[in-house]
Amino acid sequence: MPLIALDLDGTLVDQASAARAWSAGFVDEWRLPAGEVDVVATALTARRPKGEVFSEIIGRLGLPTAADDVWLDYRSRMPSLVTVTDEDRIALTELRAAGWTLGIVTNGMLDNQEGKIRRTCLDSLVDGWVVSDDVGVRKPAPAIFEALASRLGCALEGWMIGDSLELDVAGGAAVGLRTAWLDDGSDPTGYRPDLVVDSVAAAARAILDGQPSATPR
Template sequence: MPPLMLFDLDNTLVDRNRAFRSWALAFLSQRSLPPADLDWLVTLDCGGYLDRQILMHAACERYGLGDCVEVLLKEYRQTLTGLIELPASHRAALADARAAGWTIGIVSNGATAHQLAKIERTGLADLVDGWVISEEAGYAKPDPRIFRLAARRCGAAGTPDWSADAWMVGDHAPADIVGARVCGLRSVWLDHGRPWPETDYYPTLTAGTLPDAVRLILAATGALVPPRTPGTGQHPAPPYAPLRAPNASEHCFSVNFAGVQRGCTNATSGHRH
């Protein structure tokens, strides 16, 4: 069975924070509000983890807006989805993984309609084998069940040891890296220039960008990417390249479950919006 590469959606496959900044600039400009308040909105956003109702209520209170919060929320969701893009380098990285014989899936925490709209708008629906979104699944990362469901939907959970040939790539430690660990997957954390925030658990590998993460996984597993066919930009279909056995350093850490959800408590739900 081909190996499995699972990806988080927001700030992993797509740059959700960049889209939010674009929305925030338009929000301020359309209402003749101070452009310098962009930093206030970005801080309040909490990388998408603050509930949108709270964000809109705070904005209405700060600026004395008479807009209905529900109207603002509808406008926000429609506008943000339209601003989400899949970078060409990410599209090429997924093509490289596919060319090396990997099955590809998405595991996302969030509202089904909102996340599915991003997957469809960016063309990701045609680039992956399957996806799962926490709202429709009924459980969210780091729950191992959402990873197993993703594997089944990708057709990659046909054997009891499917996780031995699976990796998870994501930017949020409590959801993506903990989830991979408790499900028996290897992982790549996208640091986006940040230091690793935890002491109780660690990712298998760390990368600065999604293309770097894919390259690291392919290199670590001995997978070879065939050259693209001249004039087409496409790869010929390769034979399946089996994974090497993980070395001791990849599984030498333990998880302190008492601290696992530190980054997803109080105002932050663990779901991006």
């Protein structure tokens, strides 16, 4: 059956809330001003390589620790902090029951991203996944989508569901996938997602119904 590729952070899992929870613990541990929780959490939700982000955070704050050590702590703790909604879990089950092949395509470090997938039991709800750290290429490069289709043994046709216009919508469209964008408030000018939705569950309903339930932008 055709493929539904899904982003992980900000799409299947609540990355923003998890990043804020980790940031609160980090600020408390180092006895930093309370306002740093927002600053650090915002930096961590930016779509950038986390190695760069942690180097900037530690350098700016002048903390007596290595950025790599803090990054490792973040990666080890995040799988226990992220959550998946019940509605999205049900939606994944319904999509697979309807015959769709489901795969997660995500940028990030293998230990962190696989930890999230397994800890939230998403591994039992999808057919497989690829992580940029493992395959050596990041979204929106076509090669990471091709790696997912190859790993799942299916054609690269179907849908890409994600919250990033640049990484998920543009990347998915470039390899011939239709795209469902989880509106995060970004300016969609220059991008043309096939669906604009507020959750994976909403995208699944539209796909299963065979007609858009949200207005394309």
